[in-house]
Amino acid sequence: xxxxxxxxxxxxxxxxxxxxxxxxxxxxxxxxxxxxxxxxxxxxxxxxxxxxxxxxxxxxxxxxxxxxxxxxxxxxxxxxxxxxxxxxxxxxxxxxxxxxxxxxxxxxxxxxxxxxxxxxxxxxxxxxxxxxxxxxxxxxxxxxxxxxxxxxxxxxxxxxxxxxxxxxxxxxxxxxxxxxxxxxxxxxxxxxxxxxxxxxxxxxxxxxxxxxxxxxxxxxxxxxxxxxxxxxxxxxxxxxxxxxxxxxxxxxxxxxxxxxxxxxxxxxxxxxxxxxxxxxxxxxxxxxxxxxxxxxxxxxxxxxxxxxxxxxxxxxxxxxxxxxxxxxxxxxxxxxxxxxxxxxxxxxxxxxxxxxxxxxxxxxxxxxxxxxxxxxxxxxxxxxxxxxxxxxxxxxxxxxxxxxxxxxxxxxxxxxxxxxxxxxxxxxxxxxxxxxxxxxxxxxxxxxxxxxxxxxxxxxxxxxxxxxxxxxxxxxxxxxxxxxxxxxxxxxxxxxxxxxxxxxxxxxxxxxxxxxxxxxxxxxxxxxxxxxxxxxxxxxxxxxxxxxxxxxxxxxxxxxxxxxxxxxxxxxxxxxxxxxxxxxxxxxxxxxxxxxxxxxxxxxxxxxxxxxxxxxxxxxxxxxxxxxxxxxxxxxxxxxxxxxxxxxxxxxxxxxxxxxxxxxxxxxxxxxxxxxxxxxxxxxxxxxxxxxxxxxxxxxxxxxxxxxxxxxxxxxxxxxxxxxxxxxxxxxxxxxxxxxxxxxxxxxxxxxxxxxxxx
Numbered sequence: 001x002x003x004x005x006x007x008x009x010x011x012x013x014x015x016x017x018x019x020x021x022x023x024x025x026x027x028x029x030x031x032x033x034x035x036x037x038x039x040x041x042x043x044x045x046x047x048x049x050x051x052x053x054x055x056x057x058x059x060x061x062x063x064x065x066x067x068x069x070x071x072x073x074x075x076x077x078x079x080x081x082x083x084x085x086x087x088x089x090x091x092x093x094x095x096x097x098x099x100x101x102x103x104x105x106x107x108x109x110x111x112x113x114x115x116x117x118x119x120x121x122x123x124x125x126x127x128x129x130x131x132x133x134x135x136x137x138x139x140x141x142x143x144x145x146x147x148x149x150x151x152x153x154x155x156x157x158x159x160x161x162x163x164x165x166x167x168x169x170x171x172x173x174x175x176x177x178x179x180x181x182x183x184x185x186x187x188x189x190x191x192x193x194x195x196x197x198x199x200x201x202x203x204x205x206x207x208x209x210x211x212x213x214x215x216x217x218x219x220x221x222x223x224x225x226x227x228x229x230x231x232x233x234x235x236x237x238x239x240x241x242x243x244x245x246x247x248x249x250x251x252x253x254x255x256x257x258x259x260x261x262x263x264x265x266x267x268x269x270x271x272x273x274x275x276x277x278x279x280x281x282x283x284x285x286x287x288x289x290x291x292x293x294x295x296x297x298x299x300x301x302x303x304x305x306x307x308x309x310x311x312x313x314x315x316x317x318x319x320x321x322x323x324x325x326x327x328x329x330x331x332x333x334x335x336x337x338x339x340x341x342x343x344x345x346x347x348x349x350x351x352x353x354x355x356x357x358x359x360x361x362x363x364x365x366x367x368x369x370x371x372x373x374x375x376x377x378x379x380x381x382x383x384x385x386x387x388x389x390x391x392x393x394x395x396x397x398x399x400x401x402x403x404x405x406x407x408x409x410x411x412x413x414x415x416x417x418x419x420x421x422x423x424x425x426x427x428x429x430x431x432x433x434x435x436x437x438x439x440x441x442x443x444x445x446x447x448x449x450x451x452x453x454x455x456x457x458x459x460x461x462x463x464x465x466x467x468x469x470x471x472x473x474x475x476x477x478x479x480x481x482x483x484x485x486x487x488x489x490x491x492x493x494x495x496x497x498x499x500x501x502x503x504x505x506x507x508x509x510x511x512x513x514x515x516x517x518x519x520x521x522x523x524x525x526x527x528x529x530x531x532x533x534x535x536x537x538x539x540x541x542x543x544x545x546x547x548x549x550x551x552x553x554x555x556x557x558x559x560x561x562x563x564x565x566x567x568x569x570x571x572x573x574x575x576x577x578x579x580x581x582x583x584x585x586x587x588x589x590x591x592x593x594x595x596x597x598x599x600x601x602x603x604x605x606x607x608x609x610x611x612x613x614x615x616x617x618x619x620x621x622x623x624x625x626x627x628x629x630x631x632x633x634x635x636x637x638x639x640x641x642x643x644x645x646x647x648x649x650x651x652x653x654x655x656x657x658x659x660x661x662x663x664x665x666x667x668x669x670x671x672x673x674x675x676x677x678x679x680x681x682x683x684x685x686x687x688x689x690x691x692x693x694x695x696x697x698x699x700x701x702x703x704x705x706x707x708x709x710x711x712x713x714x715x716x717x718x719x720x721x722x723x724x725x726x727x728x729x730x731x732x733x734x735x736x737x738x739x740x741x742x743x744x745x746x747x748x749x750x751x752x753x754x755x756x757x758x759x
Contacts, residue, residue, distance in 0.1 A: 001084075001580045002026050002549065003067040005046075005625065011062035012042035013615065013623040024627055027607035029598040032584045032625070033591050033632055034613030039623035040584040041090060043613075044553035047582065048088040053079045056092065072140060083136045084579065085543070089534040090553035097537075098530060100521060103506035104498060125542070128462040131455055138452045145445050149438070150179070156432035157182040163428060164421070167212045174421065185429055186438070192426060194439065199430040200423070207336035208427075211409070211420040219407040220332050222400065224325055226393040227355075229386050236381065239317075239363055242309055243370050243378035307374060314367045317359055325352050333406045341406075344399040351392040358382050466541075480507055483536045486574075490528050490566050496521075524563060531555040531567060535574045550575055551582040556590045568593040588638035595633070615658060642670040643741075643752050649734045660730035664710035667703070667737045674741055694740060703740075706733050 004025045008014035034040045045056050046064055055062065055076055066074045074082050097105045157179045164174035192198055200208065279286055327345045330338050362382040370378055409416040433439065480498045488494045496518055498507035509518045509529065521529070534552075538545055552571070556564045568590060575581065585591050598608040610628035615621055631644040646666045649655060655663065668686070675689040687704070694700040706729060742749040 001028070001069045003069045005043075006065040006067055006073075007063070008042075008046065009063040011046065011059055011064060013037075013039040013621060014042055015620055015622045017622065017624060019625070022627070023611075023625060024609050026580070026582075027609045028578075028580055029601060029606070029608040030580075030582045030611065031591065031595055031598060031608070031628075032582065032611045032613060033586070033588075033628065034584070034623075035586050038586075038613040038615050040553060040586065040613060042623070044088055044090040044551060044584060045092065047086060047551040048090060048092055049076070050074065050079055050082045051086045051088050053082070055079075070140065072143070081139060083132070084549050085547060086549040086551065087534075087538055088551040088553070089531065089555060090551075093534060094530045097533065100509070100526065103501060103508060104529075104533060105506050122542075124462055124466050128459060128466060131459045131462060135452055135455050135459065138448050138455070142445060142448055142452075145441060145448075149441060152432075152436045152438070153179040153182050156429075156436070159432070160425070160428045163424075167209065167424075168421075171421070174425070182429065182432075185425070186433060189426065189429070190439075193430050193433055198426050199434060200427045203339075205424075205427060207339075208420045208424050210335035212417055212424065213335075220328050220403050222327070222403060226396055227389050229389045232384055232389065235317075236363070236383065239313060239367065240379075240381060242313055243366055243381065245309075307371060310367050310371045310374075314364055314371070317364055317367075325349065333403070334409055337402050337406045340402045341399065344395050344402060347395045348392065348399060351388060351395065354388060355384055355392070358384050482539075483507075483532060486536055486570070487528065487532045490532050490570050491525070491563070492566070496525060496529065527555065528563065528567075532570070535570065538574075545575060545578050547579055549580045549582075550578045551584070553584045554586060556585070556587050564590050565593065568597070572597055588641055591632075592636060592638075599633075621658065639670070639673045640752075640755065642666055642673070644756055646670055646734060646737065647752075647756055649731075650738060652731070655727055655730050655734075657727065660726050661710050663730045663734055664707050667733060668707045671707075671737065671740075674744075678744060693744060699736060703733060703736055706730075 004019055004023070005017075006019050008017040010016075032040065032043065045059060046062075046066075049055050049059075050066075063076050068074065068083070072081070072083070157177050160182065161175060161177035164171060164177065167174075169175060186193065325348060327348070330341050330345075333341055366378050366381050370376065480500050484494070484497045487496065487498075494512050497510055497512050499510050499515075500506075501508050509521070510516060511518045534555075538548065538550070555571070556567045564587065571583075571594070583594055585594070595610060599610075602608050610633055612626050612628045612632055614624050614626055616624055631641055635641045635644065646663070649659065649663060649666075652659075671689070671693075672686060675693050679689055679692050690700055690704050694703065710726070710730075738749075741752075
């Protein structure tokens with residue numbers, strides 16, 4: 001069912017209508033009361049747009065939103081998705097189907113006699129209905145999926161934009177990220193987003209994030225080279241050669257065998273030379289020339305040369321420890337390289353420490369031992385394992401790569417940052433589509449569309465079969481017969497009838513008395529023909545009223561009181577149980593009949609609701625749909641309603657221009673009813689009623705002039721400089737009219753006041 005009208009814009013007097021939250025939703029039966037010019041016909045045109053699945057002329061630019069009970073939204077751009085059969089009676093229907101000077105279009109009713117064909121017709125209709133329902137369900141599923149996808153794209157784009165805003169708030173390309181950009185990116189990078197590795201690991205994500213957030217840095221230089229293992233082994237060989245060198249000398253055995261004594265004596269000789277002394281500082285005896293010669297032969301040039309070489313070797317090794325490696329601090333690099341840089345540099349330092357430990361704890365002590373005893377011989381020192389050197393060079397290569405990557409970023413800083421952002425964008429998008437299962441949902445939608453396409457083809461095929469079968473079963477003569485029977489009941493005579501015209505494939509309107517074409521039809525007769533034609537046509541092609549939404553716009557505008565009741569009775573008999581019904585009228589008599597009929601249904605739990613269309617005054621007049629007031633739902637006659645309206649204006653301090661014109665109309669209709677009953681001899685002459693009822697000539701002339709001048713609305717004309725006078729005068733007229741009624745029948749007036757208060 002139709003649930004409510006949420007919005008109407010640019011559509012006649014519904015210039016910018018928005019549904020009030022307090023307005024009740026539509027029920028199965030709905031009555032909408034409104035005076036002429038309030039917007040009823042505009043509403044009917046909107047309903048007819050759903051029937052015809054196209055916007056009417058002059059309203060192509062209008063916009064509206066209508067909510068259905070299943071939460072589907074129908075608007076001016078998706079009319080073809082309206083899932084119900086809807087039939088609208090209004091002037092557009094009449095103009096489309098009836099040419100009063102030529103023919104009336106055919107009514108194709110199904111013949112009852114063709115039993116087997118009717119069974120097949122019923123089966124095809126059921127199959128078509130089920131197919132349409134399946135299509136509707138698929139449409140709803142598609143709509144829900146598209147809503148979900150739209151929300152996903154909006155939310156995901158917002159998250160991506162926020163991520164980049166935190167990374168680099170100056171980059172407009174990413175800080176302006178939105179739903180459209182994300183959707184286009186997914187379409188363009190469909191393949192990449194499905195590939196392994198597009199969604200980054202936490203470590204890589206952290207590195208790229210740091211890369212984007214960093215400032216440009218100077219290049220980093222490493223001041224050492226890989227270790228040459230052969231060179232290391234060559235140094236070891238030279239050290240071993242020194243350690244195994246024999247000193248050619250006339251050695252003194254005691255000194256040779258006692259390195260400590262030898263060192264003591266050697267140091268003593270140096271002291272003696274330094275102090276130019278010939279005396280032993282220990283015993284005070286003079287050192288003999290012979291002893292001096294012996295000592296010189298022991299500590300000869302060969303001895304001294306070896307000692308010097310050993311000392312030089314020790315100093316060289318101490319000064320060239322592989323390797324006191326001096327690495328730049330990590331903060332000289334970009335943050336994303338910190339982790340690998342620290343890992344490799346720490347490993348290098350560990351290897352260097354191991355190599356240096358071999359030299360410091362084995363090679364140098366061996367040299368020092370040889371220095372203490374040059375006559376001793378050392379044949380072996382530790383070998384530095386080649387695997388350790390290889391490990392050093394391997395870690396150094398890794399460190400060099402990290403530094404090169406770091407330096408490459410400095411050289412191509414802007415390009416590197418841009419590439420990092422592109423990888424992050426791919427990651428964020430990939431993460432989003434994976435979490436949402438986006439591509440599976442797209443595939444699901446594609447499958448739904450394929451299924452829907454197949455069902456639409458099935459529905460078209462069924463529609464074609466139905467049309468062919470209906471043509472075989474349809475009977476224009478039967479349609480004319482039913483129409484004529486119904487029209488005679490409506491009018492109370494058979495003077496006017498339809499006759500099928502084989503040539504024009506339509507009906508001629510004839511007068512039965514002469515069998516001639518009916519000319520000069522009254523407006524009442526035209527209204528009766530049009531309304532009966534509409535109701536009869538509802539049953540065309542064996543259509544079920546129980547499955548139909550019926551909208552009727554003022555079917556009694558030109559009918560007298562007697563025919564008005566016929567119209568009500570005919571409607572009640574023929575449309576007792578539609579799927580949903582909307583009746584729009586300005587005629588209070590017809591309104592009250594329909595109101596009482598439909599409100600009785602509420603006792604059987606069949607919902608009925610009553611609405612009114614009110615015109616909101618202002619520079620631009622606008623219509624508004626409201627829940628009907630108690631004055632509409634409870635009063636039994638138009639007279640009560642008019643009295644209530646006028647009485648309420650009495651309470652206002654000032655009326656606006658629209659209300660001032662309305663006062664003139666209300667006053668005329670109210671006085672015609674009251675004075676016509678009070679003075680029945682003059683009921684056909686409004687002027688005479690005034691003369692009889694109002695004795696004060698001045699008051700009579702003022703009220704009569706005001707009502708006659710303005711009761712036809714603004715078309716009567718009013719000059720701009722007279723508006724203030726009109727507004728003031730209208731308020732005074734309200735008081736005077738009510739005073740006239742009170743003076744003529746005080747008891748009646750008091751009863752009316754009591755009634756208004758009670759409601």
